[in-house]
């Protein structure tokens with residue numbers, strides 16, 4: 489064994505769990521697709537940023553992640569990942585490291601999951617807001633007005649969300 493040295497902390501190169509082809513590096517929040525088309529890897533951080541807990545619930549309630557003989561190994565720790573049934577079949581998950589979407593599993597998941605769709609729409613809205621903000625800061629009067637309206641709307645949405653979560657807690 490080597491004595492560590494400057495590369496001791498270097499991350500292992502991530503490889504496709506299906507064909508072992510190295511996965512491309514990803515920016516924060518981006519998925520890593522296998523160049524051979526086997527699927528896509530989303531780190532645990534990416535999963536929580538993009539989909540919050542959408543991978544834990546679907547229309548009918550909680551998604552039960554299960555051990556399965558067909559589960560792929562996690563690309564980080566090598567442990568057998570968990571498998572989701574039904575709608576997001578083809579999705580494998582290591583609770584600690586992330587999620588592997590086989591081929592079209594992510595599109596299926598995003599199509600099936602209302603929450604994932606909402607989050608995707610929200611991401612788009614945030615991008616639009618960033619553009620408006622830049623224009624407003626550059627002095628565009630229309631953008632400034634739009635920004636004021638948007639912030640007021642957001643405050644209302646936050647107030648509604650708080651009220652909703654309080655009432656959900658009261659219902660138990």
Ligand SMILES: [Zn+2]
Nearest residue numbers: 504507522526
């Ligand atoms: Zn592959």
Ligand SMILES: [Zn+2]
Nearest residue numbers: 562565582585
């Ligand atoms: Zn893992």
